[in-house]
Amino acid sequence: MKTSMPTVSIIFPAKNEGENVRNTLDSLFSCHSNEKYDVIIVDDGSSDGCCDFLTHYSKRHKVKWIRTKGIGAANARNLGAKHAKGQYFVFCDAHLFFKNMWIDKLIAPLKAGKTDAICPAIADSNNPVSIGYGQTLKPNLIVAWNKKSLSMSDTAVLPGGCLMIPKKVFHSIGGFETGFKTWGYEDIELSIKLWLFGYRCSVLPNVKVLHLFRKSHPYPLSNDHIYYNLMRMAYSHFNQNRINKCKKLIKDEDPLKVEK
Numbered sequence: 145m146k147t148s149m150p151t152v153s154i155i156f157p158a159k160n161e162g163e164n165v166r167n168t169l170d171s172l173f174s175c176h177s178n179e180k181y182d183v184i185i186v187d188d189g190s191s192d193g194c195c196d197f198l199t200h201y202s203k204r205h206k207v208k209w210i211r212t213k214g215i216g217a218a219n220a221r222n223l224g225a226k227h228a229k230g231q232y233f234v235f236c237d238a239h240l241f242f243k244n245m246w247i248d249k250l251i252a253p254l255k256a257g258k259t260d261a262i263c264p265a266i267a268d269s270n271n272p273v274s275i276g277y278g279q280t281l282k283p284n285l286i287v288a289w290n291k292k293s294l295s296m297s298d299t300a301v302l303p304g305g306c307l308m309i310p311k312k313v314f315h316s317i318g319g320f321e322t323g324f325k326t327w328g329y330e331d332i333e334l335s336i337k338l339w340l341f342g343y344r345c346s347v348l349p350n351v352k353v354l355h356l357f358r359k360s361h362p363y364p365l366s367n368d369h370i371y372y373n374l375m376r377m378a379y380s381h382f383n384q385n386r387i388n389k390c391k392k393l394i395k396d397e398d399p400l401k402v403e404k
Contacts, residue, residue, distance in 0.1 A: 152181040153228030157220035158238040160362035189214035218320035239356035260343035264351035278347035304331030325369035
């Protein structure tokens with residue numbers, strides 16, 4: 145009997161997540177959805193065995209587990225997309241909690257042609273009343289969370305913690321920036337490309353996921369890599385005035401050194 149292909153592929157990059165990957169998958173699989181989906185975990189060089197539980201996980205048959213040696217957040221997402229079977233991609237952090245029908249509600253505006261990429265409201269799992277509704281760039285190019293809107297609305301930036309995008313749209317803009325280093329600015333750069341290509345980015349306020357906001361990264365992260373990604377994005381998409389604003393965001397580093 146021929147197995148039908150999934151409509152949605154949910155892609156989780158993970159690195160040194162501790163119990164978060166298991167908790168996230170447990171939450172995902174406990175939620176009801178009428179959409180068929182597959183799950184891809186990209187274990188990007190973890191040293192804490194955070195994905196080892198998958199060997200005996202009860203839902204193992206529903207998860208594709210890819211192991212890499214540290215290709216960075218952007219390329220881990222791209223690799224997950226390469227192995228995805230769905231026509232819609234959901235890129236998620238591996239420390240989220242979901243509610244029933246979140247996939248169905250999020251995909252509906254995309255199927256109806258009302259927008260081209262979308263994100264849910266994202267709440268702090270430790271303080272669920274603290275909620276962001278997509279993000280924007282201030283005049284100085286610092287990222288800020290949007291306030292709540294009553295219905296689906298435009299958002300300048302789709303937060304990388306959870307966003308949904310049709311496969312054809314993702315590939316038409318070239319996916320996440322392949323030249324980025326370890327972590328930083330993946331979601332902002334992707335959002336800029338979407339708008340520049342004429343696509344619409346939206347936030348759906350009546351869909352909420354809980355996100356674990358951490359005080360520090362669970363793996364070594366160089367400021368040089370973050371600032372490199374910032375300047376790579378700036379030189380790829382901005383005029384000189386905005387490039388200069390990006391340089392002002394670099395603290396405790398020489399901008400000329402970072403650009404090399």
